[in-house]
Amino acid sequence: xxxxxxxxxxxxxxxxGSFFAILGDGELAxxxxxxxxxxxxxxxxAPAPAAAPVAKPAPAPAPAPTVIKEATPDAAxxxxxxxxxxxxxxxxxxxxxAGYADADIGAAARIVHEGCRATLRDHFAIRPxxxxxxxxxxxxxxxxxxxxxxxxxxxxxxxxxxxxxxxxGWRVEEVKLPQLVKTHDARIIAPAEVEL
Numbered sequence: 001x002x003x004x005x006x007x008x009x010x011x012x013x014x015x016x017g018s019f020f021a022i023l024g025d026g027e028l029a030x031x032x033x034x035x036x037x038x039x040x041x042x043x044x045x046a047p048a049p050a051a052a053p054v055a056k057p058a059p060a061p062a063p064a065p066t067v068i069k070e071a072t073p074d075a076a077x078x079x080x081x082x083x084x085x086x087x088x089x090x091x092x093x094x095x096x097x098a099g100y101a102d103a104d105i106g107a108a109a110r111i112v113h114e115g116c117r118a119t120l121r122d123h124f125a126i127r128p129x130x131x132x133x134x135x136x137x138x139x140x141x142x143x144x145x146x147x148x149x150x151x152x153x154x155x156x157x158x159x160x161x162x163x164x165x166x167x168x169g170w171r172v173e174e175v176k177l178p179q180l181v182k183t184h185d186a187r188i189i190a191p192a193e194v195e196l
Contacts (some may be wrong), residue, residue, distance in 0.1 A: 028070050036147040077186035082123065084190045087115025091190075123176050129169030138165050162179055 022029045024151060074095060083089035092112045097105050129148050132138055140149060142159040147170060180186060 026068055030066065033066070035060070056150060074186045075177060076188060078180065079119075080121070081186065081189040082119050082177075083116055086119045087112045090117060095188055108150065124172050125174035126170050126178075127173055129171050130165055132165050134165055134168055136165050 004082075018032075022032055038161065080090065084091070090113060092108060100108075128137065140151075140159055140161045140163075144159060144161075149170070152166070155161075
């Protein structure tokens with residue numbers, strides 16, 4: 001399957017991996033923000049080819065410096081712990097499933113899906129970015145929020161853009177994670193169990 005057309009579970013895997021990576025790495029978070037705003041990450045920036053001299057327009061005002069907030073991994077670890085406790089998410093992902101039948105994997109995935117969904121709904125208010133149905137035609141005016149809508153396919157020219165909505169997107173409107181006590185070690189997402 002081409003990378004530009006990942007399945008739902010492919011997108012979910014990328015989203016979860018990206019979520020935890022961004023929470024734990026301030027530089028990565030800054031690069032992702034820069035990409036979402038239409039810029040290039042420092043490693044991807046290529047030197048511009050030499051151009052013929054032309055009259056220089058008046059310089060644009062310098063953009064305000066980006067304030068980078070250092071992220072701590074505690075919230076990501078807490079969410080991972082909740083997904084493990086409620087859905088056995090880490091157990092499922094860390095299990096070598098090569099020897100299991102598809103029906104067994106599907107049954108386990110249904111349980112993990114149910115627990116993950118309940119956990120997300122308990123701790124996050126998640127709403128679609130776009131209200132239209134997937135597959136419907138939409139028009140994006142000039143100045144649309146490029147962080148909320150990603151253009152794919154044959155992107156040429158300037159807005160307004162008309163196209164087919166292939167994914168409604170998701171936006172978190174509220175986060176309701178429990179407060180952590182200082183003695184809690186968020187790195188332990190599931191304690192070992194010993195039956196006596």
